[in-house]
Amino acid sequence: MSAEDELLAAQLKRTVEYLQGEIEKIKSEAASERSLFKLRIEELERCEKDHETRLRAIQESVTSFKTWSGLASGAAAILSLIALLRVALGY
Numbered sequence: 001m002s003a004e005d006e007l008l009a010a011q012l013k014r015t016v017e018y019l020q021g022e023i024e025k026i027k028s029e030a031a032s033e034r035s036l037f038k039l040r041i042e043e044l045e046r047c048e049k050d051h052e053t054r055l056r057a058i059q060e061s062v063t064s065f066k067t068w069s070g071l072a073s074g075a076a077a078i079l080s081l082i083a084l085l086r087v088a089l090g091y
Contacts, residue, residue: 001009085091
């Protein structure tokens with residue numbers, strides 16, 4: 001093998017090593033990004049579940065408030081009717 005062939009072989013070997021290093025670097029970055037995306041998705045799912053729980057609690061509170069409001073309104077109407085009857089009947 002001539003000196004020129006050896007030089008060319010050494011350059012090719014360095015180029016291959018460099019490219020292998022770059023490929024490993026890209027693989028490492030891709031794995032890092034995958035794990036970061038996984039963490040982001042898990043956080044978004046946790047937030048979604050938390051929001052859903054809050055919405056259900058608020059919905060239950062509103063339903064309860066409407067029920068008590070309706071009962072209070074009905075009670076006020078009954079008391080008004082009783083007062084009207086007392087006035088009408090002279091009690």
